[in-house]
Amino acid sequence: MLLHEQEGFQELCGMSAVSLPTDGEIGMGLHAEPLLYRHVLAQAKDDYLEGVSTVILELPHRELGGKLTPWQDIVQLQQLCKDRGIAFHCDGARIFEATTGYQQSLPELVKPFDSVYVSFYKGLGGLSGAMLLGPKDFCDEARIWLRRFGGNLYTLLPYAVSGSSGYQKYWKDAKQRNNLTFLEKKEKLVRVAKVFSSEESIISQVVTLEPPVPQVNMVHLYLRPSLEDCNRIRDQVQEQLGVSIFHRIRAIEEDDPAFEEGFRSKFELSIGQANGSVPDNVWIQAWTEFCKAAVVDSKLATTLSEGE
Numbered sequence: 188m189l190l191h192e193q194e195g196f197q198e199l200c201g202m203s204a205v206s207l208p209t210d211g212e213i214g215m216g217l218h219a220e221p222l223l224y225r226h227v228l229a230q231a232k233d234d235y236l237e238g239v240s241t242v243i244l245e246l247p248h249r250e251l252g253g254k255l256t257p258w259q260d261i262v263q264l265q266q267l268c269k270d271r272g273i274a275f276h277c278d279g280a281r282i283f284e285a286t287t288g289y290q291q292s293l294p295e296l297v298k299p300f301d302s303v304y305v306s307f308y309k310g311l312g313g314l315s316g317a318m319l320l321g322p323k324d325f326c327d328e329a330r331i332w333l334r335r336f337g338g339n340l341y342t343l344l345p346y347a348v349s350g351s352s353g354y355q356k357y358w359k360d361a362k363q364r365n366n367l368t369f370l371e372k373k374e375k376l377v378r379v380a381k382v383f384s385s386e387e388s389i390i391s392q393v394v395t396l397e398p399p400v401p402q403v404n405m406v407h408l409y410l411r412p413s414l415e416d417c418n419r420i421r422d423q424v425q426e427q428l429g430v431s432i433f434h435r436i437r438a439i440e441e442d443d444p445a446f447e448e449g450f451r452s453k454f455e456l457s458i459g460q461a462n463g464s465v466p467d468n469v470w471i472q473a474w475t476e477f478c479k480a481a482v483v484d485s486k487l488a489t490t491l492s493e494g495e
Protein backbone atom coordinates (compact mmCIF):
# COMPACT_ATOMS: atom_id res chain seq x y z
CA MET A 188 0.00 0.00 0.00
CA LEU A 189 2.77 2.41 0.89
CA LEU A 190 4.87 1.61 -2.14
CA HIS A 191 2.66 0.83 -5.06
CA GLU A 192 -0.76 2.40 -4.63
CA GLN A 193 -0.13 6.12 -5.05
CA GLU A 194 -1.26 6.89 -1.48
CA GLY A 195 -4.86 5.92 -2.32
CA PHE A 196 -5.70 5.44 1.36
CA GLN A 197 -4.67 9.07 1.99
CA GLU A 198 -5.88 10.74 -1.18
CA LEU A 199 -9.25 9.00 -1.34
CA CYS A 200 -10.07 8.17 2.28
CA GLY A 201 -8.16 10.86 4.15
CA MET A 202 -6.43 8.17 6.23
CA SER A 203 -2.83 8.22 7.29
CA ALA A 204 -0.44 5.34 7.79
CA VAL A 205 1.90 4.43 10.64
CA SER A 206 4.63 2.45 8.92
CA LEU A 207 6.48 -0.15 10.93
CA PRO A 208 8.94 -1.25 12.15
CA THR A 209 10.87 2.04 12.16
CA ASP A 210 9.43 5.49 12.67
CA GLY A 211 8.36 6.83 9.33
CA GLU A 212 10.36 4.28 7.36
CA ILE A 213 9.33 0.89 6.17
CA GLY A 214 11.76 -1.90 7.01
CA MET A 215 12.77 -3.06 3.54
CA GLY A 216 15.35 -4.90 1.53
CA LEU A 217 18.39 -6.88 2.50
CA HIS A 218 18.41 -8.06 6.18
CA ALA A 219 15.14 -6.29 7.12
CA GLU A 220 12.90 -8.08 9.60
CA PRO A 221 9.31 -8.99 8.88
CA LEU A 222 6.69 -7.19 10.97
CA LEU A 223 6.91 -8.48 14.54
CA TYR A 224 4.67 -8.08 17.56
CA ARG A 225 7.29 -5.99 19.33
CA HIS A 226 7.31 -3.43 16.46
CA VAL A 227 3.63 -2.78 17.02
CA LEU A 228 3.94 -2.98 20.80
CA ALA A 229 6.62 -0.26 20.77
CA GLN A 230 4.12 2.07 19.13
CA ALA A 231 1.37 0.99 21.53
CA LYS A 232 3.48 2.11 24.50
CA ASP A 233 3.68 5.65 23.13
CA ASP A 234 -0.08 5.67 22.60
CA TYR A 235 0.69 5.73 18.93
CA LEU A 236 -2.06 3.21 18.36
CA GLU A 237 -4.73 5.66 19.53
CA GLY A 238 -7.04 6.21 16.59
CA VAL A 239 -5.57 3.34 14.59
CA SER A 240 -8.40 1.53 12.80
CA THR A 241 -6.54 -1.37 11.24
CA VAL A 242 -3.31 -3.29 11.47
CA ILE A 243 -2.37 -4.72 8.07
CA LEU A 244 -0.01 -7.65 7.93
CA GLU A 245 1.39 -8.89 4.63
CA LEU A 246 1.94 -12.65 4.44
CA PRO A 247 4.49 -13.31 3.05
CA HIS A 248 6.33 -9.97 2.92
CA ARG A 249 6.99 -9.45 -0.76
CA GLU A 250 9.57 -6.67 -0.41
CA LEU A 251 11.54 -8.88 1.99
CA GLY A 252 11.86 -11.78 -0.41
CA GLY A 253 8.93 -13.66 1.08
CA LYS A 254 9.87 -13.58 4.78
CA LEU A 255 7.09 -14.43 7.17
CA THR A 256 6.03 -12.93 10.46
CA PRO A 257 6.40 -15.79 12.99
CA TRP A 258 3.15 -17.48 13.97
CA GLN A 259 3.53 -16.56 17.64
CA ASP A 260 3.72 -12.88 16.65
CA ILE A 261 0.55 -13.20 14.59
CA VAL A 262 -1.29 -14.63 17.58
CA GLN A 263 -0.01 -11.83 19.82
CA LEU A 264 -0.95 -9.20 17.24
CA GLN A 265 -4.43 -10.66 17.03
CA GLN A 266 -4.84 -10.32 20.79
CA LEU A 267 -3.47 -6.77 20.82
CA CYS A 268 -5.90 -5.77 18.04
CA LYS A 269 -8.80 -7.45 19.80
CA ASP A 270 -8.04 -5.71 23.12
CA ARG A 271 -7.91 -2.32 21.43
CA GLY A 272 -10.81 -2.71 19.02
CA ILE A 273 -8.47 -2.56 16.01
CA ALA A 274 -9.30 -4.56 12.87
CA PHE A 275 -6.61 -7.06 11.85
CA HIS A 276 -6.32 -7.40 8.08
CA CYS A 277 -4.11 -9.77 6.12
CA ASP A 278 -2.67 -8.79 2.76
CA GLY A 279 -2.57 -12.40 1.65
CA ALA A 280 -1.82 -11.75 -2.02
CA ARG A 281 0.34 -14.89 -1.73
CA ILE A 282 -1.53 -16.64 1.09
CA PHE A 283 -1.24 -20.05 -0.61
CA GLU A 284 2.53 -19.64 -0.62
CA ALA A 285 2.41 -18.55 3.04
CA THR A 286 0.83 -21.83 4.16
CA THR A 287 4.06 -23.65 3.31
CA GLY A 288 5.99 -21.59 5.86
CA TYR A 289 3.76 -22.46 8.83
CA GLN A 290 2.49 -25.76 10.14
CA GLN A 291 -1.00 -24.43 9.44
CA SER A 292 -3.74 -25.25 6.97
CA LEU A 293 -5.27 -22.41 4.96
CA PRO A 294 -8.33 -22.08 7.29
CA GLU A 295 -6.05 -22.10 10.36
CA LEU A 296 -3.75 -19.51 8.83
CA VAL A 297 -6.52 -16.99 8.11
CA LYS A 298 -8.28 -17.50 11.44
CA PRO A 299 -6.53 -14.72 13.43
CA PHE A 300 -7.58 -12.10 10.88
CA ASP A 301 -10.81 -10.14 10.57
CA SER A 302 -10.40 -9.88 6.81
CA VAL A 303 -8.08 -11.26 4.14
CA TYR A 304 -7.19 -10.19 0.60
CA VAL A 305 -6.14 -12.96 -1.80
CA SER A 306 -4.78 -12.41 -5.29
CA PHE A 307 -5.95 -14.48 -8.25
CA TYR A 308 -2.97 -13.79 -10.47
CA LYS A 309 0.07 -14.57 -8.28
CA GLY A 310 0.45 -18.22 -7.24
CA LEU A 311 -2.90 -19.11 -8.82
CA GLY A 312 -1.74 -17.76 -12.19
CA GLY A 313 -5.12 -16.20 -13.07
CA LEU A 314 -5.67 -13.37 -15.53
CA SER A 315 -6.09 -10.65 -12.92
CA GLY A 316 -8.25 -9.86 -9.92
CA ALA A 317 -8.50 -10.66 -6.26
CA MET A 318 -10.91 -11.64 -3.52
CA LEU A 319 -11.70 -9.96 -0.23
CA LEU A 320 -12.82 -12.29 2.54
CA GLY A 321 -14.45 -11.35 5.80
CA PRO A 322 -17.82 -11.23 7.58
CA LYS A 323 -20.82 -10.70 5.29
CA ASP A 324 -21.65 -7.19 6.51
CA PHE A 325 -18.01 -6.14 6.00
CA CYS A 326 -17.94 -7.54 2.45
CA ASP A 327 -21.29 -5.92 1.64
CA GLU A 328 -19.91 -2.58 2.72
CA ALA A 329 -16.66 -3.17 0.81
CA ARG A 330 -18.75 -3.71 -2.32
CA ILE A 331 -20.20 -0.21 -1.89
CA TRP A 332 -16.72 1.26 -1.48
CA LEU A 333 -15.54 -0.63 -4.57
CA ARG A 334 -18.27 1.15 -6.52
CA ARG A 335 -17.41 4.51 -4.98
CA PHE A 336 -13.77 4.10 -5.95
CA GLY A 337 -14.70 3.21 -9.53
CA GLY A 338 -13.38 -0.34 -9.16
CA ASN A 339 -16.52 -2.00 -10.50
CA LEU A 340 -16.52 -3.79 -13.85
CA TYR A 341 -19.64 -4.77 -15.78
CA THR A 342 -18.63 -8.40 -15.42
CA LEU A 343 -15.99 -10.15 -13.34
CA LEU A 344 -16.64 -13.46 -15.03
CA PRO A 345 -13.28 -13.88 -16.88
CA TYR A 346 -11.37 -13.13 -13.68
CA ALA A 347 -13.56 -15.36 -11.55
CA VAL A 348 -13.23 -18.23 -14.04
CA SER A 349 -9.46 -17.96 -14.40
CA GLY A 350 -9.00 -17.51 -10.62
CA SER A 351 -11.13 -20.55 -9.94
CA SER A 352 -9.29 -22.55 -12.58
CA GLY A 353 -5.94 -21.60 -10.98
CA TYR A 354 -7.29 -22.62 -7.58
CA GLN A 355 -8.20 -26.08 -8.92
CA LYS A 356 -4.97 -26.50 -10.92
CA TYR A 357 -2.41 -25.26 -8.44
CA TRP A 358 -4.01 -25.68 -5.03
CA LYS A 359 -6.94 -28.05 -4.74
CA ASP A 360 -6.10 -30.68 -7.37
CA ALA A 361 -2.43 -29.90 -8.09
CA LYS A 362 -1.29 -33.46 -7.36
CA GLN A 363 -4.02 -35.16 -9.42
CA ARG A 364 -3.18 -32.87 -12.34
CA ASN A 365 0.55 -33.54 -12.07
CA ASN A 366 1.28 -29.93 -11.24
CA LEU A 367 3.88 -28.92 -8.70
CA THR A 368 2.26 -28.09 -5.36
CA PHE A 369 3.10 -24.87 -3.53
CA LEU A 370 5.15 -26.97 -1.11
CA GLU A 371 7.08 -28.70 -3.91
CA LYS A 372 7.86 -25.34 -5.49
CA LYS A 373 9.17 -24.04 -2.17
CA GLU A 374 11.22 -27.19 -1.61
CA LYS A 375 12.85 -26.85 -5.01
CA LEU A 376 13.73 -23.24 -4.25
CA VAL A 377 15.18 -24.22 -0.87
CA ARG A 378 17.35 -26.96 -2.50
CA VAL A 379 18.69 -24.63 -5.16
CA ALA A 380 19.20 -21.80 -2.63
CA LYS A 381 21.31 -24.10 -0.46
CA VAL A 382 23.75 -24.67 -3.32
CA PHE A 383 23.77 -20.97 -4.26
CA SER A 384 24.67 -19.94 -0.70
CA SER A 385 27.27 -22.61 -0.07
CA GLU A 386 30.71 -21.12 0.49
CA GLU A 387 32.31 -23.62 -1.88
CA SER A 388 30.14 -22.41 -4.71
CA ILE A 389 31.32 -19.60 -6.99
CA ILE A 390 27.68 -18.47 -7.07
CA SER A 391 27.95 -17.18 -3.49
CA GLN A 392 30.72 -14.76 -4.61
CA VAL A 393 28.33 -13.03 -6.99
CA VAL A 394 24.83 -13.60 -5.64
CA THR A 395 23.31 -13.22 -2.17
CA LEU A 396 19.91 -14.58 -1.36
CA GLU A 397 17.39 -12.80 0.81
CA PRO A 398 16.33 -14.62 2.89
CA PRO A 399 19.25 -17.09 2.73
CA VAL A 400 16.79 -19.96 3.22
CA PRO A 401 13.52 -19.23 1.39
CA GLN A 402 10.51 -19.39 3.70
CA VAL A 403 7.98 -19.70 0.87
CA ASN A 404 8.16 -20.03 -2.91
CA MET A 405 9.89 -16.67 -3.28
CA VAL A 406 13.37 -15.30 -2.77
CA HIS A 407 15.19 -12.11 -3.76
CA LEU A 408 18.58 -12.40 -5.44
CA TYR A 409 21.05 -9.57 -4.97
CA LEU A 410 23.79 -9.54 -7.61
CA ARG A 411 27.12 -7.74 -7.68
CA PRO A 412 27.32 -7.01 -11.45
CA SER A 413 25.47 -4.06 -12.94
CA LEU A 414 22.15 -4.48 -14.71
CA GLU A 415 23.83 -4.22 -18.12
CA ASP A 416 26.49 -6.79 -17.21
CA CYS A 417 23.88 -9.17 -15.81
CA ASN A 418 21.82 -8.99 -18.98
CA ARG A 419 24.86 -9.40 -21.20
CA ILE A 420 26.22 -12.41 -19.30
CA ARG A 421 22.76 -13.98 -19.07
CA ASP A 422 22.53 -13.80 -22.89
CA GLN A 423 25.99 -15.41 -23.22
CA VAL A 424 24.94 -18.25 -20.93
CA GLN A 425 21.73 -18.69 -22.86
CA GLU A 426 23.67 -18.98 -26.10
CA GLN A 427 26.12 -21.42 -24.58
CA LEU A 428 23.69 -23.68 -22.66
CA GLY A 429 20.25 -22.87 -24.01
CA VAL A 430 19.06 -21.86 -20.54
CA SER A 431 17.80 -18.38 -19.67
CA ILE A 432 18.31 -17.84 -15.96
CA PHE A 433 16.23 -14.70 -15.42
CA HIS A 434 14.34 -12.09 -17.31
CA ARG A 435 13.06 -9.16 -15.24
CA ILE A 436 16.03 -7.74 -13.36
CA ARG A 437 16.29 -4.30 -11.75
CA ALA A 438 19.15 -1.95 -10.95
CA ILE A 439 19.74 -1.26 -7.25
CA GLU A 440 19.43 2.45 -6.53
CA GLU A 441 22.22 4.25 -4.70
CA ASP A 442 19.99 4.97 -1.70
CA ASP A 443 19.28 1.25 -1.22
CA PRO A 444 21.44 -0.08 1.67
CA ALA A 445 22.30 -3.06 -0.56
CA PHE A 446 24.23 -0.64 -2.81
CA GLU A 447 26.62 0.08 0.09
CA GLU A 448 27.20 -3.67 0.36
CA GLY A 449 28.32 -3.78 -3.26
CA PHE A 450 25.17 -5.08 -4.94
CA ARG A 451 24.10 -3.46 -8.19
CA SER A 452 21.09 -5.44 -9.37
CA LYS A 453 18.36 -7.66 -8.00
CA PHE A 454 15.44 -9.77 -9.01
CA GLU A 455 12.70 -11.88 -7.55
CA LEU A 456 12.74 -15.60 -8.10
CA SER A 457 9.90 -18.01 -7.63
CA ILE A 458 9.20 -21.41 -9.09
CA GLY A 459 6.40 -21.82 -11.60
CA GLN A 460 5.34 -24.73 -13.76
CA ALA A 461 7.89 -23.91 -16.49
CA ASN A 462 11.10 -23.22 -14.51
CA GLY A 463 9.96 -25.87 -11.99
CA SER A 464 10.38 -28.52 -14.67
CA VAL A 465 14.05 -27.62 -15.18
CA PRO A 466 16.22 -30.11 -13.22
CA ASP A 467 18.17 -28.65 -10.26
CA ASN A 468 21.54 -29.56 -11.83
CA VAL A 469 20.70 -27.56 -14.99
CA TRP A 470 19.83 -24.52 -12.87
CA ILE A 471 23.05 -24.85 -10.93
CA GLN A 472 25.21 -25.36 -14.01
CA ALA A 473 23.73 -22.28 -15.71
CA TRP A 474 24.16 -20.12 -12.60
CA THR A 475 27.70 -21.40 -12.12
CA GLU A 476 28.57 -20.38 -15.70
CA PHE A 477 26.94 -16.98 -15.14
CA CYS A 478 28.92 -16.38 -11.97
CA LYS A 479 32.23 -17.60 -13.44
CA ALA A 480 31.83 -15.05 -16.26
CA ALA A 481 30.88 -12.33 -13.75
CA VAL A 482 34.00 -13.05 -11.63
CA VAL A 483 36.26 -12.98 -14.73
CA ASP A 484 34.64 -9.67 -15.73
CA SER A 485 35.19 -8.08 -12.34
CA LYS A 486 38.82 -9.27 -12.17
CA LEU A 487 39.38 -7.82 -15.63
CA ALA A 488 37.78 -4.54 -14.58
CA THR A 489 40.03 -4.40 -11.47
CA THR A 490 43.17 -5.15 -13.52
CA LEU A 491 42.24 -2.48 -16.06
CA SER A 492 41.55 0.14 -13.39
CA GLU A 493 44.83 -0.68 -11.59
CA GLY A 494 46.69 -0.29 -14.90
CA GLU A 495 45.29 3.18 -15.49
Ligand SMILES: Cc1ncc(COP(=O)(O)O)c(C=O)c1O
Binds near residue numbers: 316
Ligand atom coordinates in the same frame (compact mmCIF):
# COMPACT_ATOMS: atom_id res chain seq x y z
C1 LIG B 1 1.60 -8.17 -1.38
C2 LIG B 1 0.73 -7.55 -2.43
N1 LIG B 1 -0.44 -7.00 -2.06
C3 LIG B 1 -1.26 -6.41 -2.96
C4 LIG B 1 -0.95 -6.39 -4.30
C5 LIG B 1 -1.91 -5.68 -5.24
O1 LIG B 1 -2.46 -6.49 -6.17
P1 LIG B 1 -3.76 -6.08 -7.03
O2 LIG B 1 -4.11 -4.69 -6.68
O3 LIG B 1 -3.35 -6.25 -8.44
O4 LIG B 1 -4.83 -7.06 -6.62
C6 LIG B 1 0.26 -6.94 -4.73
C7 LIG B 1 0.64 -6.93 -6.15
O5 LIG B 1 1.74 -7.27 -6.55
C8 LIG B 1 1.13 -7.55 -3.77
O6 LIG B 1 2.31 -8.08 -4.10
